[in-house]
Amino acid sequence: MSAPARKISAAVIGCQGLDVLHMMRLKVASSLLMAEYIQADVQEWNHQQVDLLVACIDDSNSQQLLREASQQGLPVLAVTRKVLSGLSIPGVAYGASVRDIFQQLRQLLVASDNSGERYKPRTLFRSLSGSKGKPCLLHMGLVKLLIDATHTRATLLRDLPYENFLKAAAEPGWTLSQLGSAEAVDECMADAVSTHAFEDFCWQAAARSPEPLVQRETTNPCQLRGWPEVETGKLPVQWLLPMAAMMRRPWQPGELAQATGTSLDDIARIMAAAACTGLLDGSGTGAAPAQGSGNKVSGFFTRIAKRFGLNFSKGLQV
Amino acid sequence: MATKLVFVGEMGAGKTTAIRSISDMEPISTEMPISDEAALDAFEDKSHTTVALDYSSIELGDGELLHVYGVPGQAYLDFMWPIVAEGAIGVIVLVSALNPRALPSTLTLLERFRALAPDACFAVGVTCQDREPDFSFSDFRNALAGEGHRLPVMWVDARETSQVDFLIKALLSCRYAEAIA
Numbered sequence: 001m002s003a004p005a006r007k008i009s010a011a012v013i014g015c016q017g018l019d020v021l022h023m024m025r026l027k028v029a030s031s032l033l034m035a036e037y038i039q040a041d042v043q044e045w046n047h048q049q050v051d052l053l054v055a056c057i058d059d060s061n062s063q064q065l066l067r068e069a070s071q072q073g074l075p076v077l078a079v080t081r082k083v084l085s086g087l088s089i090p091g092v093a094y095g096a097s098v099r100d101i102f103q104q105l106r107q108l109l110v111a112s113d114n115s116g117e118r119y120k121p122r123t124l125f126r127s128l129s130g131s132k133g134k135p136c137l138l139h140m141g142l143v144k145l146l147i148d149a150t151h152t153r154a155t156l157l158r159d160l161p162y163e164n165f166l167k168a169a170a171e172p173g174w175t176l177s178q179l180g181s182a183e184a185v186d187e188c189m190a191d192a193v194s195t196h197a198f199e200d201f202c203w204q205a206a207a208r209s210p211e212p213l214v215q216r217e218t219t220n221p222c223q224l225r226g227w228p229e230v231e232t233g234k235l236p237v238q239w240l241l242p243m244a245a246m247m248r249r250p251w252q253p254g255e256l257a258q259a260t261g262t263s264l265d266d267i268a269r270i271m272a273a274a275a276c277t278g279l280l281d282g283s284g285t286g287a288a289p290a291q292g293s294g295n296k297v298s299g300f301f302t303r304i305a306k307r308f309g310l311n312f313s314k315g316l317q318v
Numbered sequence: 319m320a321t322k323l324v325f326v327g328e329m330g331a332g333k334t335t336a337i338r339s340i341s342d343m344e345p346i347s348t349e350m351p352i353s354d355e356a357a358l359d360a361f362e363d364k365s366h367t368t369v370a371l372d373y374s375s376i377e378l379g380d381g382e383l384l385h386v387y388g389v390p391g392q393a394y395l396d397f398m399w400p401i402v403a404e405g406a407i408g409v410i411v412l413v414s415a416l417n418p419r420a421l422p423s424t425l426t427l428l429e430r431f432r433a434l435a436p437d438a439c440f441a442v443g444v445t446c447q448d449r450e451p452d453f454s455f456s457d458f459r460n461a462l463a464g465e466g467h468r469l470p471v472m473w474v475d476a477r478e479t480s481q482v483d484f485l486i487k488a489l490l491s492c493r494y495a496e497a498i499a
Contacts, residue, residue, distance in 0.1 A: 225460075226460060226463050229459070233480050240487055241495060243488075244492040244495035245495040248495055259499075260495075260498070297493075297497050303378045304378060304490065308490060310487060310490060
C-alpha cells in the first residue's frame with residue numbers, strides 16, 4: 001500500500017541587498033527545499049507579501065529594513081560580516097555556502113511547522129491579496145496576465161485560450177510583480193491579447209477550482225453586495241440559489257448550505273469568489289433569523305422551475 | 319395565481335428577441351416599421367419596433383401555460399403596465415448598454431413595476447454588450463444596489479436561448495430564495 005502523496009506547498013522568499021554570489025547561492029539553496037516539499041520562489045523584495053526575507057544587513061539601510069520586516073511580522077535571515085552570535089535574528093556569515101543557507105532556510109520555513117500546511121500554495125488570488133492600489137503583473141510558466149490597480153480588469157498577455165488562464169488561476173506557483181510606473185504598464189499592454197472583467201475571471205476560476213480561491217477566516221455571516229459580472233451561463237446552475245439567498249440577507253456558511261441544499265464546499269467556493277471580488281459583505285454581527293417572505297412556493301412555481309430544468313425540492317437540483 | 323413572466327424595457331432592449339428565443343410558439347407581436355428617423359439612426363440594425371405588446375406562452379405540461387409578455391418601457395405606454403403586471407411571478411427588465419439613459423430608465427421601470435407587482439421577483443438583463451464595450455457594468459449594478467435594488471444583473475444576448483434561459487433560472491432562484499431567506 002502506498003503512502004498518501006504529500007502535497008507540494010509554495011513559499012516566496014524575498015531578498016534584498018545580496019550580491020550576485022549570495023543571490024546565486026540563495027537560489028540554489030531554495031531549489032533544494034523541494035526535498036522538503038516546498039517550492040520556493042526567490043523574488044527581489046519590494047515590500048510585497050513574502051514568507052521569508054533574506055537580506056544583507058551590513059549597509060546603512062539595514063536597520064530600516066529590519067524595522068519594516070518586524071512591523072510585517074516577517075521572519076528575516078541575515079547575511080552579514082558581523083559576528084553571528086551578536087545578532088538578534090537568525091543569520092549566516094558573509095560567504096556562507098549553499099549548504100549553510102539551505103539549512104537556515106529549512107529551519108526557518110519548515111522546522112516551526114511540521115504539518116506542511118503553513119506555506120499554503122501561492123495561488124494567483126493569494127498573491128493578489130493586499131496588492132490593491134497598483135497594477136500587478138502575474139505569471140506562472142507561459143500564463144501571464146495583468147490585473148489593474150482597482151482589480152476591475154484582467155488583461156491576458158499570452159495568446160492562450162481563456163480557459164487555460166482560468167484553470168491555472170487556482171494552481172500554485174504564481175509570481176507577482178507590482179508595476180510602479182505607467183511605462184511599465186504600457187510595456188505589458190503591448191502584449192495584450194484580450195481583456196476580461198476581473199469578476200468574470202475570478203468567478204469562472206472559482207467555478208473550475210475544487211478548492212476555494214482563498215481561505216476565509218471570518219466567522220461573521222456574509223451577504224452578497226451585488227451579482228457578479230460573469231459571462232451569462234458560465235456559473236454552475238447549482239450556485240444560483242445560494243447566491244440568490246445571499247443577495248437577500250447575511251448567512252453563516254452552514255446555515256446557507258442547509259437552507260439551500262448546497263454542499264459546504266460549494267458555499268465556501270462562492271464566498272471565497274465573492275471575497276476576492278469585493279462582493280462579500282461580512283459586516284454583519286450575527287446571523288439574521290430565517291424569516292421567509294411568506295410567499296409560498298406553489299405547485300405552479302415548481303412546474304415552471306421544472307420547465308426550466310430546476311428542482312428546488314431538495315435545494316437546487318439540476 | 320402568478321402565471322405570467324414579464325419582459326419590460328425601452329425600444330431596442332431586446333424584449334421581442336428574448337421572448338422569441340425561449341418560447342414554444344412564435345410570439346404574437348405588434349411590430350411596426352420604425353418611422354422616426356432619429357430612432358432609425360440610433361438602432362441601425364432595427365427596422366421594426368413593438369408598438370404594443372408581445373405575447374407568447376411556454377407549456378408546462380398537462381395544458382398549463384406560463385404566459386410571457388413583452389411590454390414597451392416608454393412612459394406613454396404605461397397604461398398597459400398594470401394590466402400586464404397583475405399576477406406576474408417575475409419581471410425581467412431589459413436594458414441596452416447603448417442606451418445613454420440606461421440607469422435612470424432601469425430605475426424607473428424597477429420602481430414602477432415593483433409597485434405594480436409587489437409579489438414578483440425581479441432581474442435585470444443588459445444587452446448589446448458587444449456594441450458598447452465601455453459600458454461599466456459594475457457601476458450600473460452598484461448604482462442599482464445603491465437605490466435598494468439588490469437583484470441579479472447580467473449581461474444577456476437576447477438572441478441566445480441559453481443566456482435568456484439562465485437569466486430566468488436566476489430569477490426563479492431569487493423567487494425561491496425569498497421563501498427560504
